[in-house]
Amino acid sequence: MSQLQGRRILLGVTGGIAAYKSADLVRRLKEAGAEVRVVMTRGATEFVRPLTFQAVSGEPVHESLLDPQAEAAMGHIELARWADALLIAPATADALARMAHGLADDLLTTICLATEAPIAVAPAMNRVMWAHPATQDNLALLQRRGVRVFGPGSGDQACGEVGSGRMLEPLELVQVMAGMFGQPLLQGLHVLITAGPTREPIDPVRYITNRSSGKMGFAIAEAARQAGAQVTLVAGPCTLPTPAGVERVDVETAGQMRDAVAERATDSQIFIASAAVADYRLDTVAESKIKKTGENMQLTLVRNPDILAEVAALDGGPFTVGFAAETDDMHAHAQDKRRRKGLDMIAANWVGRPGSGFDADNNALEVLWEGGSASLGPGPKTRIAQELIGLIAERRQQQGN
Numbered sequence: 001m002s003q004l005q006g007r008r009i010l011l012g013v014t015g016g017i018a019a020y021k022s023a024d025l026v027r028r029l030k031e032a033g034a035e036v037r038v039v040m041t042r043g044a045t046e047f048v049r050p051l052t053f054q055a056v057s058g059e060p061v062h063e064s065l066l067d068p069q070a071e072a073a074m075g076h077i078e079l080a081r082w083a084d085a086l087l088i089a090p091a092t093a094d095a096l097a098r099m100a101h102g103l104a105d106d107l108l109t110t111i112c113l114a115t116e117a118p119i120a121v122a123p124a125m126n127r128v129m130w131a132h133p134a135t136q137d138n139l140a141l142l143q144r145r146g147v148r149v150f151g152p153g154s155g156d157q158a159c160g161e162v163g164s165g166r167m168l169e170p171l172e173l174v175q176v177m178a179g180m181f182g183q184p185l186l187q188g189l190h191v192l193i194t195a196g197p198t199r200e201p202i203d204p205v206r207y208i209t210n211r212s213s214g215k216m217g218f219a220i221a222e223a224a225r226q227a228g229a230q231v232t233l234v235a236g237p238c239t240l241p242t243p244a245g246v247e248r249v250d251v252e253t254a255g256q257m258r259d260a261v262a263e264r265a266t267d268s269q270i271f272i273a274s275a276a277v278a279d280y281r282l283d284t285v286a287e288s289k290i291k292k293t294g295e296n297m298q299l300t301l302v303r304n305p306d307i308l309a310e311v312a313a314l315d316g317g318p319f320t321v322g323f324a325a326e327t328d329d330m331h332a333h334a335q336d337k338r339r340r341k342g343l344d345m346i347a348a349n350w351v352g353r354p355g356s357g358f359d360a361d362n363n364a365l366e367v368l369w370e371g372g373s374a375s376l377g378p379g380p381k382t383r384i385a386q387e388l389i390g391l392i393a394e395r396r397q398q399q400g401n
C-alpha cells in the first residue's frame with residue numbers, strides 16, 4: 001500500500017480486549033511500508049505485554065509520561081513531533097472521554113494534545129457502551145475537532161453480546177489509514193444515501209415492512225464520510241447509531257423517503273439507494289384500528305413511487321447506484337433493474353439466505369455497470385461498504401462525472 005510507504009505511525013493502544021489485535025496491526029502497517037512506534041496505556045499493558053509490541057515493531061514501547069529514562073530517550077514532545085499520524089486502536093470509551101475532555105494525565109493523552117499530526121481512533125467496546133449518549137457525544141466532539149473515527153464494526157463481542165462496537169480488523173485499519181495520506185476519494189462531494197426499511201401503515205397500530213436493519217446503508221454512509229464526502233443518510237425506521245459526521249434524516253414511509261430524497265437529490269453528486277423500500281402501500285389507511293370481523297380480509301395495495309428511478313431520470317442528476325435484493329437469478333434480475341431504471345451502477349446481493357443480505361453483519365455484492373462488473377466480499381458490511389465506495393469513486397471518474 002504505497003500511501004503508507006515511509007509514513008511514521010504512532011500507535012496508541014488502550015486497555016481493551018481488542019488490544020491483542022493491535023500487535024497484528026503493527027505487523028500489517030509495517031508490511032505496508034510504515035514505521036511504527038507504540039504507546040501503551042497502563043490498562044493496555046494488563047491485556048498485552050509491552051514486549052509483544054516491542055517484538056513486532058522492533059522499537060521500544062512507550063508507557064509512562066514520567067519515566068525519566070523514556071523522557072531522556074524520546075519524551076512525549078518528541079514522539080508527538082515524530083508522528084505523521086497518531087492512530088489509537090483500540091480506543092476504549094474511557095480513552096475517548098479523556099481525549100474529548102482534553103485530559104493529559106498519561107503519556108498517550110498528553111501526546112494527543114501535543115501533536116499536530118492527524119489523529120484517528122478505532123473504537124472498541126461493548127455495544128451498549130458504544131450506543132451510550134456520553135460516548136456518542138464525546139465522539140461527535142472529537143470529530144468536530146478533526147479526529148477521524150474508523151469503525152467500529154459490528155458482530156460477536158468479547159462480552160458475549162452481538163452488536164456495534166468491535167474494533168475494525170487490522171487490514172481494514174491499514175486500508176483506512178492509507179486513505180489518510182492520499183487525497184480523500186470523495187472530497188468535496190455530497191453523497192445522498194437511503195438505508196433501512198420503510199413502514200406502510202394499515203391502521204394506527206399495524207404496518208407492512210421488511211427485514212432490513214439498515215446495517216448496509218449505515219456502513220456505506222460511514223465509508224463515504226471517511227472518504228471525505230458530505231453525507232446525508234435518509235433512514236427508514238432502524239435503531240442503529242448515526243455514523244459520526246453524517247447528517248441523518250429519519251423517515252417512516254416510502255412517500256416520506258421519496259420527499260426527503262427529492263429535496264436533496266439535485267444538490268448531491270452521488271445517490272446510493274440501499275434502502276429496502278416497500279413497493280406497495282395501502283390504498284386507504286384506516287383511521288381507527290381495524291376490527292376482527294370475517295374469516296378473511298382483503299387489503300388493497302397501490303404502487304409506491306420508485307425513488308431510485310426518479311433520481312436516475314433527473315437531468316444532470318447524481319451518479320446513481322441502486323441495490324438489488326434477489327432470491328434467485330441474481331445477475332439477470334439485477335442487470336434488468338439497472339437497465340430499466342437507467343442506473344450508473346447496481347449492487348446485487350442474495351437475500352433470504354443465512355449469513356448475508358437482510359440483518360446480517362456480513363454481505364457479498366455483485367456490482368454491475370455498463371460493460372463491467374466486480375465482486376465484493378464475502379466479508380463484514382463495513383469492509384464491503386469501503387470497497388463499494390472505492391469502486392463508485394473510480395467508475396464516476398471514468399465516466400467523467
Ligand code: PMT
Pocket residue numbers: 194195196197211212213214215216217254273274275276277278279304305306307308309321322323324325326337349351357358359360
Ligand atoms: O439493511 P440491511 O439489513 O443491512 O440489509 C441490506 C439490504 C439487503 C436491504 C441491501 O443490501 C439491499 O439489497 N437493499 C435494496 C433492497 C431492495 O429493496 O431491493 P429491490 O431489488 O426491491 O429494489 C431495487 C432498488 O430500487 C433498490 O436500490 C431500492 O432502494 C430501490 N427502490 C425500490 C422500490 C422503490 N419504491 N423505490 C426505490 O428506490
